[in-house]
Amino acid sequence: MRLTSPVSGLLLGLLAFVAASEVAAHGERNQEPFLRMRTAHFYDVAWSTGKVNVNEDVVIEGKFRLFEDWPANLPEPEVAFLGNGTPGPVFVRTESWLNGQPAIQSVPLKIDRDYAFKTVLKGRIPGDHHVHPMVNVEGAGPLMGPGSWVQVAGRANDFVLPLTTLDGTKIDNLETWGVSSVVGWHSVWIVIAILWLAWWTRRPLLIPRLVAIDEGREKLLISRADLAAGAVLIVLTVSVVVIGFIWAENTYPRTIPLQGGRAVVKPLPRSDAPVEVIVERATYDVPGRSMQIRASVTNQGGRPIQFGEFATSGLRFVNRELPAAMAMVSPTYPKDLLPPSGLKLDDATPLAPGETRSILFDMTDAAWETERLTSLINDPDNRVGGLLFCFDDQGDRVIANVSGPIVPIFKDLVAHQGMTH
Amino acid sequence: MSAQLQENRDSVTLYGRRWSRENADLSRTFDILVVIIMFIAITAAFHLHFQLTVGDWDFWVDWKDRQYWVTATPILLMAFPAALQYVFWEKFRLPIAATVCMLGLTIGIWITRYSGFHTWSYFPFSMVWPATMIAGGLILDAVLLLTGSALITAIVGGMSFGLLFYPANWPLLAPFRLPMEAMNSLVSVGDYIGYAYTRTSTPEYLRFIERGTLRTFGGHSAVVSAFFSGFVCILVYLLWWYIGMAFARVATLPNRMKIFMGLHDRGAEGKDA
Ligand SMILES: [Cu+2]
Numbered sequence: 225m226r227l228t229s230p231v232s233g234l235l236l237g238l239l240a241f242v243a244a245s246e247v248a249a250h251g252e253r254n255q256e257p258f259l260r261m262r263t264a265h266f267y268d269v270a271w272s273t274g275k276v277n278v279n280e281d282v283v284i285e286g287k288f289r290l291f292e293d294w295p296a297n298l299p300e301p302e303v304a305f306l307g308n309g310t311p312g313p314v315f316v317r318t319e320s321w322l323n324g325q326p327a328i329q330s331v332p333l334k335i336d337r338d339y340a341f342k343t344v345l346k347g348r349i350p351g352d353h354h355v356h357p358m359v360n361v362e363g364a365g366p367l368m369g370p371g372s373w374v375q376v377a378g379r380a381n382d383f384v385l386p387l388t389t390l391d392g393t394k395i396d397n398l399e400t401w402g403v404s405s406v407v408g409w410h411s412v413w414i415v416i417a418i419l420w421l422a423w424w425t426r427r428p429l430l431i432p433r434l435v436a437i438d439e440g441r442e443k444l445l446i447s448r449a450d451l452a453a454g455a456v457l458i459v460l461t462v463s464v465v466v467i468g469f470i471w472a473e474n475t476y477p478r479t480i481p482l483q484g485g486r487a488v489v490k491p492l493p494r495s496d497a498p499v500e501v502i503v504e505r506a507t508y509d510v511p512g513r514s515m516q517i518r519a520s521v522t523n524q525g526g527r528p529i530q531f532g533e534f535a536t537s538g539l540r541f542v543n544r545e546l547p548a549a550m551a552m553v554s555p556t557y558p559k560d561l562l563p564p565s566g567l568k569l570d571d572a573t574p575l576a577p578g579e580t581r582s583i584l585f586d587m588t589d590a591a592w593e594t595e596r597l598t599s600l601i602n603d604p605d606n607r608v609g610g611l612l613f614c615f616d617d618q619g620d621r622v623i624a625n626v627s628g629p630i631v632p633i634f635k636d637l638v639a640h641q642g643m644t645h
Numbered sequence: 646m647s648a649q650l651q652e653n654r655d656s657v658t659l660y661g662r663r664w665s666r667e668n669a670d671l672s673r674t675f676d677i678l679v680v681i682i683m684f685i686a687i688t689a690a691f692h693l694h695f696q697l698t699v700g701d702w703d704f705w706v707d708w709k710d711r712q713y714w715v716t717a718t719p720i721l722l723m724a725f726p727a728a729l730q731y732v733f734w735e736k737f738r739l740p741i742a743a744t745v746c747m748l749g750l751t752i753g754i755w756i757t758r759y760s761g762f763h764t765w766s767y768f769p770f771s772m773v774w775p776a777t778m779i780a781g782g783l784i785l786d787a788v789l790l791l792t793g794s795a796l797i798t799a800i801v802g803g804m805s806f807g808l809l810f811y812p813a814n815w816p817l818l819a820p821f822r823l824p825m826e827a828m829n830s831l832v833s834v835g836d837y838i839g840y841a842y843t844r845t846s847t848p849e850y851l852r853f854i855e856r857g858t859l860r861t862f863g864g865h866s867a868v869v870s871a872f873f874s875g876f877v878c879i880l881v882y883l884l885w886w887y888i889g890m891a892f893a894r895v896a897t898l899p900n901r902m903k904i905f906m907g908l909h910d911r912g913a914e915g916k917d918a
Contacts, residue, residue, distance in 0.1 A: 305848035313767050313842035319828055326828035328840050330850035349767050360848035385841065389823040389834060398838060399769040402820035406774040409817050410751065413779035417748040420783060424741050428659050428669065429676040433737040436660035444660045445738040446790070454740065454790040461783045465813045472816040479822035481866075482710045483832045484856040 252309065252356060252368040257600040259367075260537040262295050262609035262627065264288045264359045266369030267535055270554055271355065276347040278378035282315070284308070284357050285342045287492070288369065292336040293609050293627035299363035301333040303486070308343055309356030309368045314376065315345035316385055322489045329487040333359075336625070337491030347376040348383045370538030372558045391478045409468060416460065423453055495622045497525025499575075499614045503628025504582065506608050510598065510634050514588035515608070517626065521575060521583050527616035528574035534567050534587055534626070536610030537597060541567040541587040548615040563589030574617070585612075601632050688749030691725045692757070695750055701853070703754070704762070706772050706821050707839025709814075711867040712855035714776075716874045719807045722750075722778055723881040726785055728889030730798070736893065740790035747782030751775070771821070772838045780813040781806035785882075799882040806882075807875025811867050 269286030276282050290301055306320050306327040320327040321342045333339065341357060353376060357369035385398040395401045436445055500522040508515050523529050532549025534541040540557070543549050544566045553562065570584040592598050600606060609627040616622070657669045664672070695703070698721040702714040726743035733742035754775040762773040788802040789795075821835035832840070840849070855866060 303850045305850055307845065307848050308843055309845060310843055312845065313769075315843065316841045317843055318841065321828070326830050328828055328830055328832060328836075328849075330848065358845070360850070362850050366845065366848075387825060387837075389825040390831075391823060393823055395834070398834070398841070399771055401771045401834065402817070403770045403774065405820065406770070406817045410755075410775075410777050413777050413813075414748065414751060416783065417744050417751075417779045420744050420786070421741055421748065424739055425676075425680060428672060429739070430679055430737060431672045431675060432659040432662070432664070432669075433739065435662060437736065437738060439662065441661040442738055451791060454787040457783055457787040458791075461780050461787070461809075465780055465809055468816040469812040472819040476819040476823060478824065479819055480824045480831070480833050481822070482707060482852075482854050483830075483836050484710075484852065484854050 252371060253596040255365075255368070256603050257537070257597045258295060258603045258605045258607060258609075259298070259364075261597065261600075262291045262293050262607065263298065263361070263364065264367040264369070265291055265535060265609075265611050266357055266538060267611060267613075267623070268552070269357060269370055269557075271372045271374060271556060274373060274556065275375045275377065278347050278350060278376060278380065278382050279384065280347050281318070282345050282347070282355070282374050283342065284345065284355065285340075286357060286369070287338055287340045288357070288359060289338045289611060289623065289625075290333055290335045291609055291627070292625045293607065294335050295605060297605070299361070300335060301359075301361045301364070303330050303362035304333045305330045305360045306341055306343065307358040307360045307366065308345060309358040309366065309371065310345070310353055314349040314351065314353050315355070315374075316348050316383075317343060318346050318385075319344040323492060325487060325489045327487070327489075329483070329485055330362075331487045331489045333361075333489070334491050337494075338623075339489065339491060345374075346385070347374075347378070349380050350376045350378055352376075368538075370558060370561050372556070412464065416457075416464070420453075420457060423450075495525075497527070497616070497620075497622055499523055499525070499529060499612070499622050499624040501612055501624045501626045503608075503626060506628050506630040507633050508592075508598070508600065508608075508630055510601070510632055512588065513590050513592050513598070514586065515592065515630075516587075517585045517608070517628070519583060519585065519626065519628075520580060521624075522580040523575045523577055523614075525616065525622065526577050527618065527620075528576050529614040529616050529622065530572065530574050531567065531569060531583070531585070531612060532615045532621075533613035534585060534610050535613065536608075537595060539563065539591055539595060539597075541589070543567040543569070545572060546615065548619045548621075549613065551619075552613070552621075560591070560594070563587070563591045565589055600630065606630050606632075684745065684749055687725070687729065687746060688753045691746050691750045692753030694725065695722070695754070696757075701847070703776055704773060705839055705844075705847075705852075706774065706835040708852055708854060709776065709818055709821075709835070710852075710854035711811075712870050713853050715811045715867050715870040716877075718776065718778070719781060719810045719874045720877045720881055722747075722781070723803070723806065723878050724885045724888075726782055727799075727882045727885035728892065730785065730789055731795070731886050731889030732893050734789055734793075735890075740786040743782035743785035743789075744779070747779045751777065751779060768842055769838075772842050774817065776810075776814045777817065778810065778813075780809045784809065795883070795886050799879050799886070803879035803882040804875040807873075807878040808871050810874070811871050 266286055266288045272283040306322055308317060323340050353374050354371040355374045356371040359367045361367060387395050433445055436442060502520045504518045504520055506517040530546055532543050532546045538561050540562055542553055565588055568586040575581055606629060607627060608630040612624040612626050614622045614624060656663050656665050699718050702708045702717060726746045729742035729746060733739045758773050758775055762768045763770060784805045785802040789798040823834045824831060825834055825837060827837050
C-alpha cells in the first residue's frame with residue numbers, strides 16, 4: 225500500500241489542530257530554505273480583500289516562476305496542481321485558473337517558465353485564516369507562496385454551495401447532498417446486522433457452547449431454525465443489494481466516472497530583452513542578518529535598466545529609490561514580507577544596453593531570521609536563489625534569475641573584508 | 646423451548662448438559678461482559694487496520710473510483726472476518742464473526758468521520774461518508790452457517806464479498822457521480838466536492854484512481870474490478886482462516902530463561918542444564 229495516503233489521512237486531524245492553534249503560521253516556514261528559495265517563486269500576488277463574510281469570495285491572483293536552478297534532488301514538475309495553502313477547508317475553492325485555463329485537473333509545468341494563476345475562494349468557516357497561493361508538485365510536495373490574513377465573518381451554518389448538474393438536478397447545498405441516502409442505506413444494513421447478531425446472542429454463548437463442542441454435542445448448537453435463518457439472511461442480503469442498485473440506476477440514470485485526466489497549460493511568453501546575472505560571491509552575515517550578492521549583470525536588451533526588487537520565498541526586498549519598483553508594491557501586500565530597508569546597491573547608475581557590470585546587492589533585514597531562511601546553513605545544499613526585477617526607462621519589467629552558492633559569515637569583521645574592494 | 650434449552654426450577658439444560666441455575670446465570674453474565682469487551686476490541690483493531698490500509702479510498706468521495714476502490718477495499722477488509730470466523734465457528738459454532746467485524750467497523754468509522762473529519766477538520770459529510778461493508782459480512786456468516794466449510798465459505802462467500810461491495814454501495818455513490826460543468830470542464834459532483842474542499846496535503850494528482858487504459862472493458866471496469874476482487878478475496882479468506890487457526894492455538898515453549906538464570910528446568914528439557 226502507498227504509505228503516504230493513510231498516514232496523511234491519519235495526520236489530517238492533527239494538522240488541522242496545529243493549523244488552528246498556531247496562529248502565526250501553518251508550516252510554511254518549516255520547509256528547508258533551499259527548497260523555498262529555488263522552486264516556485266511567487267510574485268505580483270494580490271488578495272482581493274482581507275475580510276469576507278461567509279459565502280463571499282476572496283480572489284487571489286498572481287504569477288509564479290518555476291526556478292531555473294531547480295534543486296537536483298527534487299523531481300521536475302511533470303505533474304503539478306494549483307492548490308491553496310489554507311488551514312483545511314475553511315474556504316471553498318470555486319474556481320482556479322492557470323494562464324486562463326481551468327486548473328481543476330493536474331498539469332505538467334515547465335522549469336524556468338512563468339505562469340499566471342487566479343483562485344476564487346468562498347468564505348466558509350469564520351475566523352482569521354492565513355491564505356497562501358500554492359503549487360503542489362508530485363514528489364516535491366507543497367510549494368507555498370506568500371501568506372496573507374483573511375478574516376471570514378458571519379456564521380458557519382449560513383454557508384451554502386448550490387449548483388445544478390448537467391442532467392438538470394438542482395443541488396441546494398453540496399455540503400449535505402446525498403448524505404441522507406448514505407445515512408439511510410447505512411441504517412438499513414446496521415439494522416439487519418443487529419437482527420442477525422441478536423438472533424445468536426440471545427441464547428447462552430460462550431462457555432456452554434465451548435463445553436458442548438468439547439463433549440461432542442455440537443449438533444445441538446445449530447437448529448433447523450438457525451439454518452432457515454441463514455437461508456433467509458442470504459436471500460434478504462442479496463435482495464436488498466439488488467433493490468438498492470436498481471433504485472440508484474432509476475434515480476440517477478446518467479452518471480459518469482471520476483475524472484482523472486491531465487490538463488495542458490502553455491507557459492507565459494518569455495521576455496525578449498533578457499538580463500543575465502552571474503553570481504560571483506554570495507554571503508550571509510549571520511549576526512548581521514544581511515545577505516549580500518555580488519554578481520556580474522549583463523543587459524541584453526535594447527534599453528537601459530535599473531534594479532528594483534529582489535524577491536525570494538515571498539520576501540520582497542524593494543529598491544525604495546526606484547519609483548517604478550515602488551509602484552509595483554500594492555498597499556495590501558503583507559507587511560511582514562516587505563523588509564523596510566529593502567534592496568540596496570553599491571552602484572545605482574542604469575545599466576546600458578549591452579553593458580556588463582559587477583554589482584553588489586545588499587538585502588539586510590531581520591526577516592531572514594523570522595522567515596527562518598537563515599537555517600540555510602543547516603541544509604545539505606547551500607545555494608541561494610531569487611528573482612531580480614529590472615526596470616527599463618519606460619517602466620517595463622524584466623525578471624532575471626539569480627542563483628549561486630552562498631557562504632555564511634559569522635563575524636562582522638570578516639564580512640567587511642570579504643565584501644569591500 | 647427447543648431441545649437446546651430445557652429448564653426446570655433449580656437447573657437448566659444448555660445444549661445437552663445440565664447446569665445449575667446459578668452457574669447458568671454466571672455464565673450468562675460472563676457472556677455479556679466478554680461480548681462487550683470483544684466488540685470494542687474488534688472494533689478498535691479492525692478500524693485501525695482499515696484506516697491504515699483502505700485509508701484514503703474510503704475517506705474521500707473523489708477517491709471512490711471504479712478500479713482501485715472496488716478492488717482494494719474488499720481484499721483489505723477480508724483479513725479480520727476470516728480469522729475471527731475460524732475462532733467463532735470452530736470454538737463456539739457461532740456464525741457471527743464477519744457481521745460483528747463489519748458492524749464494529751461501521752460504528753468505528755462513523756465515530757471518526759463525525760469527530761475527526763467533520764467536527765474537527767470541517768469536511769462536509771458529502772465528502773467523507775464511509776462505504777457500507779455489512780452486506781459482505783452477512784453473506785460470509787450465512788454461507789459458513791449453511792455449509793460449515795471454510796473452503797466453500799472462501800469460494801462462495803469470498804467471491805460474494807468482492808462482488809457485492811460495489812452494487813451495495815452504488816445507491817450511496819450514484820448521487821456523487823452525476824455529471825456537472827465546472828470551469829468549462831466536465832466533472833462528476835464527487836470530483837467537484839474533492840476540488841472545492843481543500844485538502845492542503847492531498848492534491849488532485851495524489852488520487853490513486855482509474856485514469857483510463859487502452860485495455861478497455863467497454864466502460865465496465867467496475868464489473869471487472871469486482872470479479873478480480875472476489876477472486877483475490879477467496880485466497881485472502883483462506884490465508885486468514887489459517888492465520889486465525891494459528892493464533893487460536895495455545896503454544897508453550899521450554900523456559901530457557903530459567904536455565905540461563907541458573908535454575909533447573911527439568912520439565913521441558915528432560916535433562917539437567
Ligand atoms: Cu501561513
